Amino acid sequence: MKTKENVEQIIAYLEDSSNFKSGKAEKVYIPEDETEVIYILKKCAKEKIPVTISAGGTGNVAGRIPLEGVVLSTEELNRIVKIDVENKIATLQSGVVVNNFIKELEKFNLFYPPFPTERNAFIGGNVATNASGEYSFRFGPTRDYVRRIKMVLTTGDILEIRRGEIFEKNGFIDYEHFRIQIPSYRTPDVKCSAGYYIKEGMDAIDLIIGSEGTLGVITEVDVALIDILPERFIMIMFFNTDDDIVEVVTRIKGYKDKLNIYSLEFFDCNSLGFLGEFEFVNRVKKNLDKNCCAIYIEAEKKNLDLWLELAESINCIDTVVAESFSDYEKLVRLRYKLPENINSYFKRLGTTKIAVDAAVPEGKFKELYDFYKNIMLKYKEIKMVLFGHIGENHLHFNLFPENDKQKQLAEEIYIESIRKSVSLGGTGFAEHGIGKLKSKYLYLMYGEQAIYEMAKIKKTFDPYCILGLGNIIPKEILSC
Numbered sequence: 001m002k003t004k005e006n007v008e009q010i011i012a013y014l015e016d017s018s019n020f021k022s023g024k025a026e027k028v029y030i031p032e033d034e035t036e037v038i039y040i041l042k043k044c045a046k047e048k049i050p051v052t053i054s055a056g057g058t059g060n061v062a063g064r065i066p067l068e069g070v071v072l073s074t075e076e077l078n079r080i081v082k083i084d085v086e087n088k089i090a091t092l093q094s095g096v097v098v099n100n101f102i103k104e105l106e107k108f109n110l111f112y113p114p115f116p117t118e119r120n121a122f123i124g125g126n127v128a129t130n131a132s133g134e135y136s137f138r139f140g141p142t143r144d145y146v147r148r149i150k151m152v153l154t155t156g157d158i159l160e161i162r163r164g165e166i167f168e169k170n171g172f173i174d175y176e177h178f179r180i181q182i183p184s185y186r187t188p189d190v191k192c193s194a195g196y197y198i199k200e201g202m203d204a205i206d207l208i209i210g211s212e213g214t215l216g217v218i219t220e221v222d223v224a225l226i227d228i229l230p231e232r233f234i235m236i237m238f239f240n241t242d243d244d245i246v247e248v249v250t251r252i253k254g255y256k257d258k259l260n261i262y263s264l265e266f267f268d269c270n271s272l273g274f275l276g277e278f279e280f281v282n283r284v285k286k287n288l289d290k291n292c293c294a295i296y297i298e299a300e301k302k303n304l305d306l307w308l309e310l311a312e313s314i315n316c317i318d319t320v321v322a323e324s325f326s327d328y329e330k331l332v333r334l335r336y337k338l339p340e341n342i343n344s345y346f347k348r349l350g351t352t353k354i355a356v357d358a359a360v361p362e363g364k365f366k367e368l369y370d371f372y373k374n375i376m377l378k379y380k381e382i383k384m385v386l387f388g389h390i391g392e393n394h395l396h397f398n399l400f401p402e403n404d405k406q407k408q409l410a411e412e413i414y415i416e417s418i419r420k421s422v423s424l425g426g427t428g429f430a431e432h433g434i435g436k437l438k439s440k441y442l443y444l445m446y447g448e449q450a451i452y453e454m455a456k457i458k459k460t461f462d463p464y465c466i467l468g469l470g471n472i473i474p475k476e477i478l479s480c
């Protein structure tokens with residue numbers, strides 16, 4: 001089996017897109033098959049060595065960054081095992097790069113809907129974070145497409161679980177090797193990646209999806225596929241003011257099925273400032289007020305005329321439409337570039353991200369939006385941006401504090417924003433997971449008792465308590 005032991009080799013595994021700086025590891029194991037995964041876990045369990053699972057390293061919350069011990073990288077478990085075209089199911093090893101998978105599917109006129117914007121992620125990373133991608137407005141998150149998971153536990157046992165086989169009953173889930181009592185908290189009915197997924201009558205597979213490398217090493221998954229998508233276009237609609245934007249979005253959402261919308265995204269005026277490399281954004285923005293914003297939609301091409309009519313009726317000042325392949329690719333790139341440019345900016349500032357990632361139920365979004373806007377008006381000294389998945393009542397609210405005083409204020413705003421979204425029946429953590437960056441804030445959503453209950457689940461799956469330490473559950477609560 002391949003290993004990496006010198007500092008220059010290990011360093012690449014001590015980062016992701018979070019800018020988290022406390023990574024440390026003695027060694028990286030790169031297993032080439034399941035037997036090697038079992039060997040590594042049994043050895044580390046016996047010697048009580050912490051193991052952190054690493055995939056594509058595109059995560060935003062330092063989940064794959066080890067605090068100590070060793071890294072287990074899935075990069076060589078990268079085989080597309082089977083594409084069952086007739087039943088529209090693919091079997092993949094967990095280290096398959098999402099972009100390679102999507103390209104392969106094109107040969108069969110098939111498509112994998114929940115792929116995240118960052119296509120260098122691995123499928124195992126997507127399952128472990130319950131990623132939701134460009135089209136989650138239409139198709140939902142990774143969870144909805146996972147049909148089977150094969151996972152190696154730290155005991156060396158293999159847990160193989162299919163959707164539809166085992167469910168929560170009377171407060172318990174009976175897995176093949178053990179039983180867990182489900183905790184007292186419940187995952188809200190919004191887009192959510194906040195700790196272990198818990199619902200009444202839940203499918204046992206759903207606890208593993210979004211468990212961020214804390215329960216076992218996922219080695220293989222089956223995922224559902226759909227037919228390749230019909231031709232689409234992208235349109236960006238620019239507005240002079242965001243005063244009525246929530247009402248505009250509600251109106252657009254009313255046409256979701258009629259207009260076959262795939263993406264419905266929002267950029268505030270500050271976010272547009274991060275897209276200066278796109279000449280047309282600069283040109284349009286020059287003529288807009290400080291309170292400007294934009295809505296980005298992707299929809300089926302056959303409805304383009306209806307969209308142009310709609311754009312006229314909702315007071316947008318300017319539109320950019322991408323119909324040709326090259327224009328379409330340019331706007332896809334623009335959407336990808338926004339989080340990437342923001343991440344680079346955080347890196348330049350040398351701070352970890354302060355990124356509120358809340359989502360709320362339908363009907364509650366206006367209140368959350370106004371809450372963010374009031375904060376932006378009140379604390380003008382801190383640079384902030386608001387962008388993202390407005391169609392799902394989920395925006396990324398990023399703050400860029402530049403000194404200690406601002407950092408403290410930004411943290412207070414972060415905490416207040418989580419409390420606000422939870423009070424509205426939503427989540428403080430809609431996407432990306434908790435990792436190490438957000439673990440100390442998870443109690444704000446579910447209460448402290450819930451975190452102890454999560455620790456109990458973790459220790460049932462991983463009795464040696466060596467896997468993904470620091471992710472989801474703060475180390476002091478886990479007490480291994």
Ligand SMILES: Cc1cc2nc3c(=O)[nH]c(=O)nc-3n(C[C@H](O)[C@H](O)[C@H](O)COP(=O)(O)OP(=O)(O)OC[C@H]3O[C@@H](n4cnc5c(N)ncnc54)[C@H](O)[C@@H]3O)c2cc1C
Nearest residue numbers: 055056057058059063117121122124125128131132213218
């Ligand atoms: C520009 C950009 C855009 C992004 N857009 C999106 C987006 O649209 N939607 C979204 O959800 N996310 C997005 N992300 C975040 C990121 O791409 C996702 O979180 C992705 O799912 C991480 O996958 P990865 O393979 O890079 O995992 P890593 O970062 O390597 O690991 C993530 C977590 O998964 C665990 N893990 C990985 N593999 C396994 C396994 N085999 N078994 C058990 N645990 C495992 C790790 O231990 C870690 O806790 C974006 C990131 C960037 C940089």
